[in-house]
Amino acid sequence: MKSSELFEEAKTMMPGGVSSPVRAIRPYPFYTAGGHGPFIKTVDGCELIDCCLGYGPLILGHAHETVRRAIEEQVTEGWLYGTPCPQELDLARRVIDDHPSIDMVRFVSSGSEATMAAIRLARAATGRQDVIKIEGGFHGAHDAVLVKAGSGATTMGVPDSAGIVADLVKHTRQVAYNDLEALESVLSSSEDIAALIIEPVMGNVGPVLPEEGYLQEVRRLTEEHDVLLIFDEVITGYRLGIGGAQKYFGVTPDLTTLGKIIGGGLPVGAFGGRKDLMEQVAPQGPVYQAGTFSGNPLTMAAGAAALTWLHDHPETYRTLDEGTRAIGDTCEDAHAGGSFVRIGSIFKYFFRPEAPRNYAEAKESDTARFATFWEKMLAHGVFLPPSQFETEFISAAHTDEIIEHIADHYSTCLSE
Numbered sequence: 001m002k003s004s005e006l007f008e009e010a011k012t013m014m015p016g017g018v019s020s021p022v023r024a025i026r027p028y029p030f031y032t033a034g035g036h037g038p039f040i041k042t043v044d045g046c047e048l049i050d051c052c053l054g055y056g057p058l059i060l061g062h063a064h065e066t067v068r069r070a071i072e073e074q075v076t077e078g079w080l081y082g083t084p085c086p087q088e089l090d091l092a093r094r095v096i097d098d099h100p101s102i103d104m105v106r107f108v109s110s111g112s113e114a115t116m117a118a119i120r121l122a123r124a125a126t127g128r129q130d131v132i133k134i135e136g137g138f139h140g141a142h143d144a145v146l147v148k149a150g151s152g153a154t155t156m157g158v159p160d161s162a163g164i165v166a167d168l169v170k171h172t173r174q175v176a177y178n179d180l181e182a183l184e185s186v187l188s189s190s191e192d193i194a195a196l197i198i199e200p201v202m203g204n205v206g207p208v209l210p211e212e213g214y215l216q217e218v219r220r221l222t223e224e225h226d227v228l229l230i231f232d233e234v235i236t237g238y239r240l241g242i243g244g245a246q247k248y249f250g251v252t253p254d255l256t257t258l259g260k261i262i263g264g265g266l267p268v269g270a271f272g273g274r275k276d277l278m279e280q281v282a283p284q285g286p287v288y289q290a291g292t293f294s295g296n297p298l299t300m301a302a303g304a305a306a307l308t309w310l311h312d313h314p315e316t317y318r319t320l321d322e323g324t325r326a327i328g329d330t331c332e333d334a335h336a337g338g339s340f341v342r343i344g345s346i347f348k349y350f351f352r353p354e355a356p357r358n359y360a361e362a363k364e365s366d367t368a369r370f371a372t373f374w375e376k377m378l379a380h381g382v383f384l385p386p387s388q389f390e391t392e393f394i395s396a397a398h399t400d401e402i403i404e405h406i407a408d409h410y411s412t413c414l415s416e
């Protein structure tokens, strides 16, 4: 069956025909038959260079041999036990060793679960109710954070989801990214703030970078006001380097949430932090958190294999950084009136003259121009996430030649 036919049938069975809203490309999404290295193949017989990479987890590319072998070896021994397994320790050791903020970690099955539990833990540990989030930040699809949420929620025009109890959401305060005055003002306005949750580099309105010293001041202010700092590193974890944004910028939060890359491409999430905080999680403490699939051996084995590969190939991060730099240089030369933003293997072209500093500015981008550009790129064989408000990625499988292709297509499609 062709993609268009599959989608017609899917719409009769699944809301919008998809399992996650960001996939509902108009008039219909392509259906994927396979992924290898930097490519995905559609059921319609096209091979595309993939710069979406499963929305970030696939830093080694599709079906990477090391991860595939780890999965195959584990599969022969079973893939779900409902009991502890040694593979959890392999991944826990890595995550703890690599992150200055993490003394103890709990594995879950998604980034959403991780942020939900981290917020619950912060509320329990401080005895306070309010949480500050950044406007346009996306921390998954749960009630406390679906307020001015980025990603698909902004793309589809539902940043404040329906169905959320007003009494709950009134405890979610909002401040603009890169605005220290606004943060200080909210922190000073109440004694009931448990935590600030922040993507250190915003990744769900396209990438928005922290201004010089911003994250350091965020740390100082939260400490001064005795408010816990949660770094949501679901995207930046192992993406900006080993140790994520906290090592990259030298800022240590109280709690960290992870996902995506740490599962090697299988469903995963994790939250971790200081021992005194993590000891409050059940069964050691009173903060309940649980999951049938948490710490399953397949994900743990895939994740440990991916992280080991990254440790064994430290040059990868430099190569990835050079890759997005090369794409950016070509974009500058195209003089298309927009702005190219990049950090490490994360990048995006915003259809707005200046790089955005926050959600409000990112939303000023010309989304109609982005849509036209996106279609052209697809026609040239490059798959980008289908929204101005999603981040693009490259992987270790994106060779110099592939990067050159991406850069050339970017240049052509921006100039046309």
Ligand SMILES: Cc1ncc(COP(=O)(O)O)c(C=O)c1O
Binding pocket: 109, 110, 111, 112, 113, 115, 138, 139, 140, 141, 199, 203, 204, 232, 233, 234, 235, 259, 260, 268, 269
């Ligand atoms: C920064 C951030 N936090 C949390 C999440 C939620 O993760 P998941 O989709 O695995 O639930 C995402 C992505 O969806 C994310 O980008």
Ligand SMILES: N[C@H](C=O)CCC(=O)O
Binding pocket: 020, 021, 022, 055, 056, 138, 151, 152, 204, 235, 390
């Ligand atoms: N922006 C989201 C993750 O980072 C996209 C994933 C999804 O919602 O399916």
